[in-house]
Every structure is written in C-alpha cells, then in structure tokens.
Amino acid sequence: MAQWHCSQRTQAGGHGVGERLAQCQDQSSRHAAELRDFKNKMLPLLEVAEKEREALRTEADTISGRVDRLEREVDYLETQNPALPCVEFDEKVTGGPGTKGKGRRNEKYDMVTDCGYTISQVRSMKILKRFGGPAGLWTKDPLGQTEKIYVLDGTQNDTAFVFPRLRDFTLAMAARKASRVRVPFPWVGTGQLVYGGFLYFARRPPGRPGGGGEMENTLQLIKFHLANRTVVDSSVFPAEGLIPPYGLTADTYIDLAADEEGLWAVYATREDDRHLCLAKLDPQTLDTEQQWDTPCPRENAEAAFVICGTLYVVYNTRPASRARIQCSFDASGTLTPERAALPYFPRRYGAHASLRYNPRERQLYAWDDGYQIVYKLEMRKKEEEV
Secondary structure (H helix, E strand, O other): OHHHHHHHHHHHHOOOHHHHHHHHHHHHHHHHHHHHHHHHHHHHHHHHHHHHHHHHHHHHHHHHHHHHHHHHHHHHHHHHOOOOOOOOOOOOOOOOOOOOOOOEEOOOOOOOOOOOEEEEEEEEEEEEEEOOOOOEEEEOOOOOOOOOEEEEEOOOOOEEEEEOOHHHHOOOOHHHHOEEEEOOOOOOOOOOEEEOOEEEEEEOOOOOOOOOOOOOOOOEEEEEEOOOOEEEEEEEOOOOOEEOOOOOOOOOOOEEEEEOOEEEEEEEEOOEEEEEEEEEEOOOOOOEEEEEEEEEEOOOEEEEEEEOOEEEEEEOOOOOOOOEEEEEEEOOOOOOHHHOOOOEOOOOOOOEEEEEEEOOOOEEEEEEOOEEEEEEEEEEEOOOOO
C-alpha cells in the first residue's frame, strides 16, 4: 500500500521523481523494519502465553482429578461411617388409623415375583442434555417393546413429547424429531408414569376447587391409552387431605412408580403430615390393593422410587446440594433399615424434580433442574450385609 501511495504521488508531482521515489522506498524500509521488530518482540510473548495456557490447562486437569478423587474418598468414608437412617424410630410404624380406601393397611406385602434385590450404590451418571424447564419428567416404558422416550415438561401441562429412540432425544433440535401426545386434562406435579402402553397421571377432580369439605385436596388418577389417545379408566385416589409428600417438591401430590412388582403410589396426608405413605395399585383398575404408613419423613425429601417392593426416599437441602438415599421402607418386611445402603448421588446441577426407575435396565431416569440424567445402579441381594 505504501508503494502504491508513492507511485501516485510521483505521477502527481511531475518532477523530482528519483528523490520522491527514494523517500518512499526509505519510508517503506522503515515500516518493514518496525514490523520485523514488533514481530520479534511479540513472538517470545506469544510463546510465554502459550506456555502459561498449557500450564493453566494442566493445573485445571489436576484440580478436576483431585476433586473427583476427593469425592470418591468422601463416598468411601461415608460407607465406612454411614449416617443414621432418616427415620424416627419412636413413631408407630404399624397399626395406625387407615383411610377410607379399599386396601388393607400396614400388612406385609406378598411378593408376586422372585425379585429380591436392593440398591447398593449409585454407580455413575450420564447427563444427556437440557430440555424444558426446571421441573418435569422423562422416562421409558419398562414394559414397552420399543425404545421410545417420553418427556413431560412442567407441573401443569397437557402435552407429552415422544421420541422414537434415545439418540433422537439427544439431538440439538430434538423437538423436531418428537411426536406430541395431548391428554384431555392437565397433569398435576411431576408424578406421572408410563407403564404398559398407558400414561398414568393425577389431575384435580372436576368441581373440586379446594374450597373445603370431605373431599378437599383429593386427586383423580387417569389411565390414558397412548396409542389410541383415549382415557380408558379413572379413579379418585382413596385418601383425603392430600399434601405434597416431598418437602422440597411442592407441586407433586401423588408420585407414581413402577418396579418389578407393578404399580405404586407415594403420597402424604394431613392425618400424619410428617411421614410418607405408600400404596400398591392395580394397574388395570387403578384400585388400591394395600397401603402403608412409612417411617420416612417428608422434611427435606425431594423424590423417591421403588425397587422390588422397597421404597427409597431421596433427601437434599433447600439450597440444593448432593442428594442421598436416607430412608427406605420394604413393604414385604425383608429388608430392615439397618441393612439398607444409604448412598449419595453423584454431584449434579440442582435438585431432582423426578426419578423414574426402569427395572429392565436397572437405571434411574432423573430430571434435575432441566437436565435429563441417567443413573446406573449397582444391586445386591436383600439378605446380604451392607
């Protein structure tokens, strides 16, 4: 550019061509020398910056490794010196007043399968993606023959996303791969369940605005056929004065769960507002077969799931921290609280809005502050010592 400028000035002047050309060449040489000097000065600085960047990257990797090792050591120490179960032993666990439901209350559950496993450890986690809001649910059908993924975003919604397979859900533009299933009534909370081709969810009964009376805070269970997109059955849940079972998940009033034994419901009532209740449901008719008053506190509970007839309750703190299974209740009476493992979950983003156990895969599908996570579980026999 300097040479072009010199030639232009030379043509415009008309005389002293040699002198002007010499001046321009001298100026160009000075600029080139200055550029070389600047480059020579910058090269060492760039080398130093690159070395510092590599050092910082190595230090960050080292710190990350130390944090992971420290977490493993903390987990080991906690297994060697486990915390006491979050159970109030002075409370009456059996007996107690029943509700107006049909089922027997607090009698031992007779297993219908040979499932005799209990959770030993939350082995690992895999964060799939972030989809939707802070509260929601995602799951597979444990009885389904396909790999479909069902995503229900929000605590008051009427449209579910259905993805053909997990890979489609993990794509950047995942919503374009999904079909949408709209239910006739909005669900309440994050207690929904996909089981045997049906979507089970809770809704507010019509004409029950919560203005008091015997049926205050009741919920209606809906059984929705996902293929035909029709309601095939409904039933008012046989418990009055329902309150959120989890102290940290205020929008959920009934949490439905599935395991090797079938369909369950976790709930709580004003009758005993300190502890969780468990019910075994008939998936065909939605009838309540049995009910139990568990010793597991509602305070600081955030979610729960059932494996082989045992309820596992996950606890956290209001400023979200690491969650831990800190109370279990075996409806069959095989697993005592003293022999139950109380593992921590790996570090996460916030708090679990829902947890769904898949008995075929022995995995948990978790919704954590809008992130969809898979936890792999390690199991052991109920009779084995921790």
